[in-house]
Amino acid sequence: MVAQHVQDTVTLNNGVKMPWLGLGVYKAQAGDEVEQAIRFAFEAGYRHIDTAAFYANEESVGKAVRESGLPRGEVFVTTKVWNTDQGYDQTLRAFEASLKRLGFEYVDLYLVHWPVSGKYRETWRALERIYDEKLARAIGVSNFQIHHLEDILAHGNVVPAVNQVEYHPLLTQEPLRQFCREHHIQLEAWSPIMRGNLDLPVLQELAQKYHKTPAQIVLRWDLQNEVVTIPKSVRRERIFENADLFDFSLSDEDMRRINALNRNHRFGPDPDTF
Template identity: 45%
Template sequence: MADLNLNSVVKLSSGYTLPLLGFGVYRNDDATPSVLEAFKAGYRHIDSAQMYRNEEQVGNALRQSGLSRGEVFITSKVASKDHGYERVLASIDGSLKSFGFDYIDLFLIHDPLSGKEKRLATWKAILEARDAGKIRTVGVSNFSAKHLEEIRDAGMEMPAVNQIELQPFCQQKPIVEYCRKNGIVVEAYCPVIRGEMNHEVIQSIAKKYSRDPGQILIRWSLQHGFVPLPKSATPKRIHSNAQVFDFTLADEDMRALDELDRGADGAVSWNPVGGD
């Protein structure tokens, strides 16, 4: 793990590569300055969603940055309120217009809360949009093994990515293991526990490495093979969250963080992985 750097990527089943560190823009109503700062810090992976209502701001940041479209990996997602074949096709066109892009690098079903029929209709629409060149890689978020098996049982292509809440208090080991066995890359949202980092184990490890707790948590995620998606609107924090490639957590410190797992009770977000 010591040879990872900010340019490190993971190969997806789609054939495309995904930068190992992403930048989240959830609850960021003025995302353009934050995304521009993230680009300055070296991030090349931005995680947005239709329900965040900032796709246009992300697109504007890219155009202002001087970076080319091909240098940056952009994600969006469709939430359950807009699931269904026709609605999803229209929403993808809406996202493309909002971003001002010709394609979206990764498009996810944001949650599984619409029920089996709509989930599968939504997946069919996303695959068709991918085949039409509007999306490069297809994935899901907050899906359990049951939801993923529905896709397999329907005879459709499996997702390349599953984005779930992952941090030491909420490790979701069953779905992580399922994804690993099936070649599905796991992205970690809420990797710094929404700032709830005062636990003595996290603090003591941060002190040991002369790092801030957020850096310890992001490094934990990377060393587990996840793709963490930290978010911040604070320039100093945006930069420090990216400075996680010049140290490695020792095995005993990884184990100490692993032992903090509280299962679903450790979640700090909506975490609908167990939904029907």
């Protein structure tokens, strides 16, 4: 089911509902900048905020959510355990610290930020405990390749609900997308608009055709590929623009044209060599 509204949700493999569109807050400064961005996002209808311990703005995210006046149950908040905190005991301590900074009794989604070699299995075991104790409504991973997921599936007890990866027209990761679909792991896109590198002729042409921006074309492509997407911005007009995706649909042919842009090009680190 392709999202038709900014607050439409996908049902994860454990029954939890996650909004298709969220606001990413990577590199948003703690304090006024991130708090204002979240206020703009709520004004635009977003109900999904993606942060991480590494972003150093969890405290501000929690404050903005609490001060929004929205019931806590109406806002989906993701955070992540950082690489230097991985391992079983360290992850449990890191989660407790994140929860305290956020000022929440639970998070909606807790992710392993990167597959740290030799540690991510124990990290996942800690996430399973956090999930069992109902401190996270869902647990998942980020930047995991197929072989990392196979390892988790072979040794863990809980199938990850989400895999958040770099995903955009130049990096479609189609085998990974299919693997996640087959195993009921929801794919989620970080850096969906390629850090602003949108000057591709196909995207420019489709932007004119649909009377949208290239960024809106890419975000709509995400949604029609059934990929959750979390574009980052701190500017009100851009936050609203990124949510204005529900009054048009890309044709099957135009979807194929965007799919064909893949170059296996990463703007971020490679999960196998980071």
